[in-house]
Amino acid sequence: MFQSMRLPLLGLLLAAGMASAGEDFPLADYQPGHGWRVPGTGVRLGGYASAGFQNDRHEPWKVGANDLSLFLWWEGQGKLKLFSELDLENALAYEQGNGLTARHAYLALERLYADYLYSERVNLRAGKFLTPIGRWNVIHADPLVWTTSRPLITEHTFPTNATGAMVYGTLPLLGRDVDYSLYTALGKEWRPDPKLDPFEEAYGLHVTVPVSAGAEIGLSYANFEQRSSASERKNLLGMDYFWSRDRYEVSAELAYRFSENGSRSDEKGLFVQGVMPLSERWYAIGRYELYDRAGPSRVMNLGVLGLAMKLSPALIFKAEFSRAANNTIRAPEGLFTSFAILF
């Protein structure tokens, strides 16, 4: 089961074990959401977990563990950094009609990469990383987002992970600090999730520009082929927006994917999400999404209304109700709740 990731993981653990950072930071106490540093080393452990109840109208209801994700990273006094994330998905659930089951369990290699942190302007990354398209995909962990369900355009229009190389950093441009990532995916994906259609080859760019206090706009471009349709070269243009002030938030993403195969292969969509504080801990969330899948199906509309309770910066409880029109892909619809923690 772990054949394809045994070597890279072994390398990471060996490197982490051999190197002693010799840091003399005065504080090394554990704090939820900050991870735990193994004393006397540059190794840090952390992660997140989420569990919840799902009453999807297309499936039997279930309650169980959604994610148990472990981060392991190492950073010494030099410029090299190693990072890994293993995610045990759907480890255990109680399903209507099936009882207690672990048949959906899957151990995913989400990320495994080495960074060479040359400077704030230029850093190099090699390995498996999250595809920098839009904003949601690169911060998709349950404790970091406001809803249990995920907007369709953030995972259906492109492969969410890439194995390859990346150059990234922050550049001063017209008086603003512009974040960029320029990446390529070449060769075989490391431990590809069998549910997903990975990159066969890809290159792309994402930039984020602060536009005002608390607001930023991101632009994405990617050119890629996927394993299931390696002869079809796809282009994706995307835009993302995020604004926050006084605990209010507005975020939006737009994606338009096209290829040489004509407009029937085009896929496009957008979502807009708003978050409003109701009290010190409670928030109301609303999201509207429009998704036009490749092929002859009609445009899908999906609405989500939810509540979230932030128990601490690292702990969140979420409950939401979603309904869709023209849901030909059986995207999750119904009542969803989850409890998520960063540890």
Place this chain on the structure above:
Amino acid sequence: MPTTSQMRWLAALCLSVWLLPAFPATAEGPIAVIVSPSHARSLKKDDLVLIYKRKKLYWADGGKVQPVNLPASSALRREFSQAVLGASPEELEKYWNDMYFHGISPPYVLSSEEAVLRFVAETPGAVGYVPFCSAAGRANVAFVISPAGHISEEVSGIECGK
């Protein structure tokens, strides 16, 4: 039905709660941004944001930048955060959660101004902030943040009482 008197009391209570300061009182006087002796001339004003957002991790000579913060409840921390990062520590919680997801930790927190002074004096590459008058004669002051939030390299002309 509440009486007129009760309604007045209720209104007064609501008003007083609304007027209560949400956070501790502000720090008094200017803030000094201090830097370790080894990098006294290396810190640029534009670097402060990148350093305290942990985007700039190294000095030009390759040494590690080691920024330190005061606790989130500190009035000095709040003023520094607003002046340099344009947001309060609470408003930056989401930013740090997102950064944690990428294996980036926020600056270390030291419990007192004295601890910051000592840490910066003894740690190569360290950056911190303390009340200007605490830093005078004890640390390399790179910038001064005025009570209005203005960041300046001009440190002369600021008087400290005894």
